[in-house]
Amino acid sequence: MFYEGKAQRGLDMKDITNLAWFAHVVEHGSFSAAARTLRVPKSTLSRRIADLEEELGVRLLNRTTRKLYLTDVGREFLVHCQTVVAAAEAAEQVTHFVQEKPRGKVRISSPYAISQSLLVSIMPGFLKRYPDVQIDLVMTNKPVNLIEEQVDIALRVRPTIEDSSLIARDLVPSASALFTSPEFLQTHGVPEHPLDLSDWPSLSMHYSSGRYQWSFTAQHGESITMNYQPRLITDDLWVLREAAAEHQGVVSLPVYLCREYIDQGRLVRVLPSWRLPVGKLHMVYPYRRGLLPAVRVLIDYLVECMPSAAGVAGLATDSDA
Amino acid sequence: MFYEGKAQRGLDMKDITNLAWFAHVVEHGSFSAAARTLRVPKSTLSRRIADLEEELGVRLLNRTTRKLYLTDVGREFLVHCQTVVAAAEAAEQVTHFVQEKPRGKVRISSPYAISQSLLVSIMPGFLKRYPDVQIDLVMTNKPVNLIEEQVDIALRVRPTIEDSSLIARDLVPSASALFTSPEFLQTHGVPEHPLDLSDWPSLSMHYSSGRYQWSFTAQHGESITMNYQPRLITDDLWVLREAAAEHQGVVSLPVYLCREYIDQGRLVRVLPSWRLPVGKLHMVYPYRRGLLPAVRVLIDYLVECMPSAAGVAGLATDSDA
DNA sequence: AATTACTGTTCCATATTTGGAACAATATTG
DNA sequence: CAATATTGTTCCAAATATGGAACAGTAATT
Numbered sequence: 001m002f003y004e005g006k007a008q009r010g011l012d013m014k015d016i017t018n019l020a021w022f023a024h025v026v027e028h029g030s031f032s033a034a035a036r037t038l039r040v041p042k043s044t045l046s047r048r049i050a051d052l053e054e055e056l057g058v059r060l061l062n063r064t065t066r067k068l069y070l071t072d073v074g075r076e077f078l079v080h081c082q083t084v085v086a087a088a089e090a091a092e093q094v095t096h097f098v099q100e101k102p103r104g105k106v107r108i109s110s111p112y113a114i115s116q117s118l119l120v121s122i123m124p125g126f127l128k129r130y131p132d133v134q135i136d137l138v139m140t141n142k143p144v145n146l147i148e149e150q151v152d153i154a155l156r157v158r159p160t161i162e163d164s165s166l167i168a169r170d171l172v173p174s175a176s177a178l179f180t181s182p183e184f185l186q187t188h189g190v191p192e193h194p195l196d197l198s199d200w201p202s203l204s205m206h207y208s209s210g211r212y213q214w215s216f217t218a219q220h221g222e223s224i225t226m227n228y229q230p231r232l233i234t235d236d237l238w239v240l241r242e243a244a245a246e247h248q249g250v251v252s253l254p255v256y257l258c259r260e261y262i263d264q265g266r267l268v269r270v271l272p273s274w275r276l277p278v279g280k281l282h283m284v285y286p287y288r289r290g291l292l293p294a295v296r297v298l299i300d301y302l303v304e305c306m307p308s309a310a311g312v313a314g315l316a317t318d319s320d321a
Numbered sequence: 322m323f324y325e326g327k328a329q330r331g332l333d334m335k336d337i338t339n340l341a342w343f344a345h346v347v348e349h350g351s352f353s354a355a356a357r358t359l360r361v362p363k364s365t366l367s368r369r370i371a372d373l374e375e376e377l378g379v380r381l382l383n384r385t386t387r388k389l390y391l392t393d394v395g396r397e398f399l400v401h402c403q404t405v406v407a408a409a410e411a412a413e414q415v416t417h418f419v420q421e422k423p424r425g426k427v428r429i430s431s432p433y434a435i436s437q438s439l440l441v442s443i444m445p446g447f448l449k450r451y452p453d454v455q456i457d458l459v460m461t462n463k464p465v466n467l468i469e470e471q472v473d474i475a476l477r478v479r480p481t482i483e484d485s486s487l488i489a490r491d492l493v494p495s496a497s498a499l500f501t502s503p504e505f506l507q508t509h510g511v512p513e514h515p516l517d518l519s520d521w522p523s524l525s526m527h528y529s530s531g532r533y534q535w536s537f538t539a540q541h542g543e544s545i546t547m548n549y550q551p552r553l554i555t556d557d558l559w560v561l562r563e564a565a566a567e568h569q570g571v572v573s574l575p576v577y578l579c580r581e582y583i584d585q586g587r588l589v590r591v592l593p594s595w596r597l598p599v600g601k602l603h604m605v606y607p608y609r610r611g612l613l614p615a616v617r618v619l620i621d622y623l624v625e626c627m628p629s630a631a632g633v634a635g636l637a638t639d640s641d642a
Numbered sequence: 643a644a645t646t647a648c649t650g651t652t653c654c655a656t657a658t659t660t661g662g663a664a665c666a667a668t669a670t671t672g
Numbered sequence: 673c674a675a676t677a678t679t680g681t682t683c684c685a686a687a688t689a690t691g692g693a694a695c696a697g698t699a700a701t702t
């Protein structure tokens with residue numbers, strides 16, 4: 001005879017905790033003693049064990065007012081109850097373990113450029129300070145969904161910090177500017193105004209919106225937004241930089257990435273009196289009361305070290321560009 | 322740093338069932354699916370898992386409206402939760418096993434004489450009919466405390482069935498009478514009235530009350546109780562019978578035990594017109610809604626077979642004695 | 643023998659938990 | 673692209689479990 005509803009051997013028991021309590025009662029030799037160590041009223045204990053027996057249809061303990069006697073079934077039953085307790089303790093232990101000190105894996109996502117410039121210089125110090133933490137670095141320029149990608153922390157560069165259900169921590173400003181090669185300027189002339197660039201070949205990162213535009217602001221406050229059609233689109237900023245240096249067109253890049261090329265005379269800044277929006281490098285992570293120590297210390301470490309690391313790299317400064 | 326109160330690594334968890342429910346949620350891939358198979362509202366499931374996470378201070382699952390993602394901790398945690406479920410199922414299985422059909426051990430206590438005469442003739446048939454049942458036969462003439470002696474069924478012979486918290490099932494009447502040897506009567510004369518026995522040597526079973534008395538009833542209704550001081554006290558009825566046959570005195574014995582000796586002329590009945598109280602052979606067992614099949618079938622078997630077995634042994638008949 | 647201390651169970655006003663409906667968010671379908 | 677279906681979470685009246693006190697029974701002590 002088959003019962004469809006019971007095919008996957010479901011547990012009839014209403015409350016598995018009763019098994020643990022039963023084991024405690026047996027191990028302490030009495031309801032009262034068990035109740036004291038469990039810090040549960042003995043009336044509750046008595047009722048729950050009685051309920052359990054009724055539920056199972058079997059007597060587990062025979063009781064005198066002074067002594068308990070395990071039935072044969074109770075004795076066999078007990079072994080499995082003790083396994084339940086041990087497994088529950090092991091489960092709890094897992095959670096204690098990762099909360100005791102920073103340990104375990106932290107997944108952090110970051111745009112390519114940030115990863116390759118800032119993070120690589122910061123990470124070694126972190127990994128040395130927290131030897132039990134593993135970092136899983138996901139590099140992508142696409143906006144990541146923290147939950148779906150199972151990412152603990154995401155680094156982002158945006159003109160403004162969007163509010164969402166995530167916690168955002170500001171790190172450092174990240175200035176961008178238009179660059180091209182000196183030779184390119186010799187060919188096309190030096191632009192005085194954004195509109196002078198309207199027909200110039202351009203390069204860009206990929207934007208999934210499909211809208212390619214520069215938003216300029218003059219020092220005296222005037223601002224203008226112009227669309228452009230890039231001839232080369234790639235998320236690899238190193239490629240963009242190289243292409244610009246090889247006279248392929250104008251490109252918007254983080255200032256700090258171009259400092260070396262400028263010193264070498266391979267790139268020059270275009271329209272230096274017009275500013276592009278200064279992006280904010282920040283990180284986001286889901287709010288959780290129980291943020292794991294490993295994640296917490298990485299957050300703290302980034303907040304602590306990012307400004308100086310960015311300073312060394314000249315992230316925010318565009319004074320001499 | 323030590324916490325006295327936590328020395329015996331108590332479980333912080335309030336409800337172990339949550340571990341099983343967490344495992345179900347993961348295994349079914351969603352709260353809704355798990356709620357359906359567990360037949361629990363999803364609101365309850367959602368709240369309980371959230372409570373569990375709060376209790377542990379750790380995130381186990383990251384949730385989208387459409388998909389669940391185990392955290393690293395959750396993944397390790399899960400293994401132990403599955404162990405909890407398996408152990409709980411095993412525990413439950415133990416109780417199902419003994420309820421499925423008659424199996425396991427049954428402890429029955431019985432007075433020596435009953436054991437040696439009636440039970441030995443009944444047991445083989447029972448053991449054959451129920452091959453998975455083991456019988457643990459405790460022979461004693463002392464009154465047993467069913468719980469302390471861990472006895473499932475006790476056979477007793479008493480003048481009347483005492484009421485107690487136990488269930489009593491009447492089996493057969495068990496008549497006793499006074500016996501002695503023909504030679505003894507020749508020496509002491511044939512008594513006509515109980516008082517004629519006042520100085521006669523007597524034999525008896527042990528009574529822990531210390532009160533040794535015979536209660537006679539005449540056929541016409543007269544009754545008399547007389548005390549006596551036994552010269553031999555033993556619980557071994559075979560010894561008493563032998564002692565009486567060897568002219569040591571008068572003894573009260575179950576009629577059926579003496580039939581053979583009477584036929585052989587080794588014993589005769591004393592005061593045949595006076596009756597001793599007819600004892601009731603009955604059994605007692607604790608009331609339990611969930612009496613195990615093994616115990617139940619032994620009870621039923623005794624009720625079924627005892628009368629005929631007693632008939633063969635002539636337990637109740639004293640017509641020819 | 644009487645007293646004391648402790649057992650497991652029962653009782654019932656109180657505190658907690660439950661679960662159906664409403665909700666916000668996301669896939670799937672028409 | 674709107675409509676539908678299904679997800680996990682929240683809310684709060686209603687159902688349930690709790691736990692201190694009273695109880696009945698037993699062992700040790702006086």
